[in-house]
Amino acid sequence: MGSRNGALMAEGANGNRGEEILSAIEEHGELSVAALADRFGVSEVTIRKDLDRLARRSLIERVRGGARVQAGAGEGAFSERLGRHATAKRAIARRASELIGPGEVVALDSSSTSYFLALELLDRPDLTVVTSSLRTALLLAEQSELSIFMLGGAVRRTSGATVGAPDDLLRGLGRIATAFFGATTMSPERGLLERSVAEAGTKRAMAAVSAQVVVLCDSSKQQGFGMTSVVPARRIARIVTDSGFDPDLAASWEAAGVAVDRVELTRRG
Structure with missing residues (x-):
């Protein structure tokens, strides 16, 4: 594990997946748990845990069935x-x-x-x-x-x-x-x-x-x-x-x- 991922890795996210999930959500605006599970080849339970970690750090906003970028993260922001x-x-x-x-x-x-x-x-x-x-x-x-x-x-x-x-x-x-x-x-x-x-x-x-x-x-x-x-x-x-x-x-x-x-x-x- 690279030291650059320390904060997420210490909480158990696998490899660079936490970073890649964040990048994907920022690119698309919002993604479902199912879409992320399919994209990364892991279970929906695993994705939910990853999303919860990111949400605890205020990097994303959890929504029903998935996650989106933090509210107000566009032009207004x-x-x-x-x-x-x-x-x-x-x-x-x-x-x-x-x-x-x-x-x-x-x-x-x-x-x-x-x-x-x-x-x-x-x-x-x-x-x-x-x-x-x-x-x-x-x-x-x-x-x-x-x-x-x-x-x-x-x-x-x-x-x-x-x-x-x-x-x-x-x-x-x-x-x-x-x-x-x-x-x-x-x-x-x-x-x-x-x-x-x-x-x-x-x-x-x-x-x-x-x-x-x-x-x-x-x-x-x-x-x-x-x-x-x-x-x-x-x-x-x-x-x-x-x-x-x-x-x-x-x-x-x-x-x-x-x-x-x-x-x-x-x-x-």
């Missing part, structure tokens, strides 16, 4: 995420934009903080942005003159991200200067973690062709739950966060060789 800790996210995005040099190619994931970073790049037409986010791609297409590449694949309703088929485009683009990723959660021991297996895979593909990875993380993400490894700490060049980030935790990251920028927050009127 993204708008809510944009509004949550918005002052910190704007400040983090502004600082992150200073890390991007003229004419660079950068990658942005589907996180709300990366969306704020995209807003900071609207007046930089020399840049090229590769993104897995429908919302970010639409924003840049409508309001900027920079070059945009949208990764293909299946669309996840919960995040507006495309997943599953990034390799050909990424290989054709060559080396990306920096991949900017939001965080579900992270730790110096386990690196950057994601809840979604599919989104983690897309981020890994972007990281593989990027010279460096920068994590955009407001201080509310110091603790959280993520099952799937995106990149280990050694692949993270820098964390851009806010002044609420725990100094001792920042020191632990720095001891692991990761630079930590703690941005002071100034509220706009």
Whole structure:
């Protein structure tokens, strides 16, 4: 058993099945116990136990005969995420934009903080942005003159991200200067973690062709739950966060060789 699955594995889910069930539900929105049992070749009793484990961690919502994504996990939820800790996210995005040099190619994931970073790049037409986010791609297409590449694949309703088929485009683009990723959660021991297996895979593909990875993380993400490894700490060049980030935790990251920028927050009127 891999350590990245520790939380689920400790509760007895078999192999990567817990992660794969979560990914399937996020892709389809809702699935029945019968459909999941058929998909994974196990009994309905086993699937019910797996779903109960996921529900206890608030990763899914149990419904009669199956499970669905957490209530409000679509477009409304993204708008809510944009509004949550918005002052910190704007400040983090502004600082992150200073890390991007003229004419660079950068990658942005589907996180709300990366969306704020995209807003900071609207007046930089020399840049090229590769993104897995429908919302970010639409924003840049409508309001900027920079070059945009949208990764293909299946669309996840919960995040507006495309997943599953990034390799050909990424290989054709060559080396990306920096991949900017939001965080579900992270730790110096386990690196950057994601809840979604599919989104983690897309981020890994972007990281593989990027010279460096920068994590955009407001201080509310110091603790959280993520099952799937995106990149280990050694692949993270820098964390851009806010002044609420725990100094001792920042020191632990720095001891692991990761630079930590703690941005002071100034509220706009």
